[in-house]
Amino acid sequence: MPIVDYNHLPSLQRIAGEGFDVLSQDAATHQDIRELHLGFLNMMPDAAFLATERQFFRLATAATNIVQIYIHPIRCEGVKRSAAIEAHIADYYHDFASLKTKGLDALIVTGANPQFSDLTQEPYWAHATEIFHWAEKNVASVFFSCLASHAVLQAQYGLKRRPLAQKLWGVYSHRVVDSRHPLVANINTRFDMPHSRGNELSPERFLSKDLKLLVTGEEVGVAIATSSDGFKQIFCQGHPEYDTASLLKEYQREVGRFIDGERADFPPLPVGYDSAAIMALLSDFEGQIKANKQRLSDFPAEAMMAQLDNTWRDTAKAIFSNWLALVYRVTHVERDKQFMDGIDPDNPIAQWYLG
Numbered sequence: 001m002p003i004v005d006y007n008h009l010p011s012l013q014r015i016a017g018e019g020f021d022v023l024s025q026d027a028a029t030h031q032d033i034r035e036l037h038l039g040f041l042n043m044m045p046d047a048a049f050l051a052t053e054r055q056f057f058r059l060a061t062a063a064t065n066i067v068q069i070y071i072h073p074i075r076c077e078g079v080k081r082s083a084a085i086e087a088h089i090a091d092y093y094h095d096f097a098s099l100k101t102k103g104l105d106a107l108i109v110t111g112a113n114p115q116f117s118d119l120t121q122e123p124y125w126a127h128a129t130e131i132f133h134w135a136e137k138n139v140a141s142v143f144f145s146c147l148a149s150h151a152v153l154q155a156q157y158g159l160k161r162r163p164l165a166q167k168l169w170g171v172y173s174h175r176v177v178d179s180r181h182p183l184v185a186n187i188n189t190r191f192d193m194p195h196s197r198g199n200e201l202s203p204e205r206f207l208s209k210d211l212k213l214l215v216t217g218e219e220v221g222v223a224i225a226t227s228s229d230g231f232k233q234i235f236c237q238g239h240p241e242y243d244t245a246s247l248l249k250e251y252q253r254e255v256g257r258f259i260d261g262e263r264a265d266f267p268p269l270p271v272g273y274d275s276a277a278i279m280a281l282l283s284d285f286e287g288q289i290k291a292n293k294q295r296l297s298d299f300p301a302e303a304m305m306a307q308l309d310n311t312w313r314d315t316a317k318a319i320f321s322n323w324l325a326l327v328y329r330v331t332h333v334e335r336d337k338q339f340m341d342g343i344d345p346d347n348p349i350a351q352w353y354l355g
Contacts (some may be wrong), residue, residue: 183224
């Protein structure tokens with residue numbers, strides 16, 4: 001699905017240069033093709049803010065070419081930003097108050113790095129939950145990523161996440177447990193997905209609220225679930241949007257925290273990164289760091305990157321394509337209306353999923 005570059009957002013220019021399908025506003029006006037309008041609430045910290053934009057934009061444009069996609073980034077109130085990111089937000093992000101009057105077909109809500117064990121204390125809590133509640137009656141479907149899933153599950157279902165004994169960090173194997181659902185139709189029944197989180201909600205707690213499990217993993221528990229109707233809320237505890245280098249960059253930041261004395265131990269590698277070649281590179285670097293003979297700038301990122309494989313991208317694209325295809329099938333051509341005529345708002349995908 002081509003994304004329409006209506007505001008010259010730099011992330012769109014970059015992914016266009018990577019070969020993704022980005023359409024100019026002029027070209028879009030000369031095509032007789034339906035539009036989809038996606039909201040994008042970006043709650044990520046500054047270090048990952050722009051990368052997260054690009055990751056989700058790539059997934060959106062990798063879907064089939066049946067509509068023109070307009071992505072409307074939404075300012076997340078309450079989050080302190082650097083001057084550079086604040087300037088980017090001022091130039092390209094919308095205030096929610098003005099955007100909600102125009103309407104949206106679907107919404108993506110990113111994860112975030114929590115500052116507090118109690119999510120209600122997070123600076124974005126009030127604004128994010130206001131958007132969650134508005135979306136219930138105004139948006140066909142919302143894709144909640146990682147911590148955003150935990151936030152909405154606490155706000156609307158009373159399910160509070162629980163801390164893990166140790167951080168779930170790496171690339172893990174998953175299995176489709178409801179192959180009838182159109183969101184996971186025609187994809188591999190077993191596939192990989194990255195995770196990076198210190199908390200979880202167990203399968204039993206999802207089921208206690210009549211939520212539907214679509215994808216689980218032996219080590220990760222629930223990866224993808226939905227609201228009881230199967231569509232209006234998509235909960236993803238993992239990160240299918242991650243680039244090949246995303247976890248490596250997170251790991252490099254943790255190494256930097258060790259060097260700066262912010263953590264006592266040299267960080268263990270993310271799961272799935274323990275090939276002999278990577279272990280050899282890292283062992284040498286760790287020894288040199290501990291001997292005070294190297295700096296973070298000497299981190300062997302390029303050499304490690306050459307040893308990594310991406311084992312989730314095709315599946316991530318397929319899931320996102322399935323999601324947007326469902327949005328396209330049920331939404332009204334007028335973006336301020338939640339569903340087209342004849343669609344049951346309490347069971348919007350009944351025609352494709354019996355549940």
